[in-house]
Amino acid sequence: MIDPRTIAPRLVVLGLAAAAAFAAACGPKSVAGPNRPDGALIVLLPDEDGSTGRASVSNPAGSVDLTTARRASNVVANQQPGLVTMSEADVKRLFGDALSALPPAPQSFVLYFRFESDELTEESKALVPKILATVKGRTDPEVVVVGHTDTMGSPSANFALGLKRAGAVRELLVASGLDAATVEATSLGESFLLIRTADETPEPRNRRVEIAVK
Numbered sequence: 001m002i003d004p005r006t007i008a009p010r011l012v013v014l015g016l017a018a019a020a021a022f023a024a025a026c027g028p029k030s031v032a033g034p035n036r037p038d039g040a041l042i043v044l045l046p047d048e049d050g051s052t053g054r055a056s057v058s059n060p061a062g063s064v065d066l067t068t069a070r071r072a073s074n075v076v077a078n079q080q081p082g083l084v085t086m087s088e089a090d091v092k093r094l095f096g097d098a099l100s101a102l103p104p105a106p107q108s109f110v111l112y113f114r115f116e117s118d119e120l121t122e123e124s125k126a127l128v129p130k131i132l133a134t135v136k137g138r139t140d141p142e143v144v145v146v147g148h149t150d151t152m153g154s155p156s157a158n159f160a161l162g163l164k165r166a167g168a169v170r171e172l173l174v175a176s177g178l179d180a181a182t183v184e185a186t187s188l189g190e191s192f193l194l195i196r197t198a199d200e201t202p203e204p205r206n207r208r209v210e211i212a213v214k
Contacts, residue, residue, distance in 0.1 A: 039076035043086055043095070045069065047105055057081050107134050109211040111169060112204060116152070118161075118168040132176050134213050142214040143178065145169050147187040150206035151199045155189055162187030169209045 044066035046052045055066045057073040062080040064073050070086045091099075109131050111124035135141045147162030147169075166185035174180045195205045 039074065041072060041074055041094075042066070043070060043072040043091065045091065045099075104138060107213045109134075109213070111209045111211065113165055113207040113209070115202065115204070115207065116161075118165045120169075128172065128176070131211060131213070132173065132178070135173070135178055135182075138213065141178075141182050143173065143183040144212045144214070145173075145183060145185045146210045146212075147185070147189075148192060148194070148206060148208050148210065149190050150203040151190050151193070151197055151201050153200075155191075159187050159189035162189045165207075165209050169211070 042055075042057050044052065044055055046069045052067075052069045057064050057066060057075055059075055059077060059079075059081060061078055064081045064083050066073060066083075068085070070088070070091055072084050072086045074082045074084070086094075109127060111127060112121045113119065113124075114121060135143055145166045147164070147166030149158040149162050149165075151158075153161070163185070166187055170180075170183050170185040173183055190206070193203070193206050194208065195203050197203050197206070
C-alpha cells in the first residue's frame, strides 16, 4: 500500500576524506585523520516538502540516530559514531553536485470515490491538475495507479471494482495528456484497508485510488 505519511529517510554519504575536511571546519567531531580509508560522513536531509525521516547509523563500536534535518554522523571503523549538525552551506559545498544529479523524490496522491462507484468525489477531481503537473514535471515519469475498496461485497468483486477504479483514473490521466505507456493500473481490492473495519462495513476512506509518481 502506498502511504503518503510514510517517508523514507533521505541520506547522502561521503567518503572519509570529505568527512575529515568537514570535521575540521565544524567544531565538535569524532572522525579519524584522512589516512584512514574506512569511514564515511552520513547526513540526513529534509524532503522537498520539508519533512524529515529518521535513520540509524551503526558500526561495531556503537550507533546513533539521525532525527533532524542536516544531522550528520562521522562514521569510522572501531570508533563510536559521532554526531554533528551541518549548515546548509556545508551541505551545498560537500553534496551539491550529488544532490543536483538526483531524480525528484517520488510523490503520492490519494483519490476517493463515491459509494459502489468508479466516480471520483468532487474533492478528488480537484486534485487531478496537481497530479498532471507533477507527472509532466518529470523527465522520465512512471505512474502507478492502485485501486482499493471497502469491505462491502465479496473479495473477488472488490478486486474487480478496485481495478475498475484504477482503470478509470488511468483513462482520465491519459485523456488529459499523459503517455499511456507511463501509467500502470492495478488493484488490491479490500486487501489493504486504510481504515480497519469488519466485513461488510461501508467506509468512504477505504474507497480510494493511490497514485505514486516516480
